[in-house]
Amino acid sequence: MCPIKCWTRRKEARPQEILEAALGLFVEKGFAATKIEDIARAAGVTRGTPYLYFANKEEIFKSVIRSLLVPQLAVGESLLKDWQGSARDLLIQLFQMWWRTVGETSFSALPKLMMAEGGNFPDVMALYNEEFIVPGQGMIRHVLQMGVASGELVVTDLDYAVHVVSAPIVMAMMLKNTPLSCLPADFAAERYVQCTLDLFLNGLMTRPVDVSHAQ
Known part of the structure; x- marks a missing residue:
């Protein structure tokens, strides 16, 4: 039999196991379609344990x-x-880290999940925005400000640049979790991230262009 110490560790691990099971089911079935009984079953606990x-x-x-x-x-x-x-x-390091920790994991389905169902659960959406999205955007803003201050980067509209720079990675995560993906069949995440950064850092033009006056 398992000693008391082992049983105690198992009991303390249950919330984590329940959360991991819940995340998997939310990604697979959606939040609304997932029942707490499903979560309990996936976590290997009794029906009432999550409560x-x-x-x-x-x-x-x-x-x-x-x-x-x-x-x-x-x-x-x-x-x-x-x-x-x-x-x-x-x-570059920040974007690569973002894809490793979120894009390559089950967390990558959260943007799609939030867009599809977040409106029905405003408290969850607000929490996701305040505790994850806003701090994450703050990191990108910090790097862009750092680049402007050092003279490395030219950012004409910092407020919008934060969103524009983030958008390709968020879109890749959403497409990765759709049945009909617009991504290549042999999609290579590292190439995608590198291409995104290349376009942002080097641009498409051989010389800078003022797009606000382009015809």
């Missing part, structure tokens, strides 16, 4: 964001905190 830790399914989703997703930001925060190189290289 020992979470009041309802919405609270489970909030905890998925807070306990599983938001901690991924710490990798980027550490990168920015200790960075000693150029803004250009930092932006």
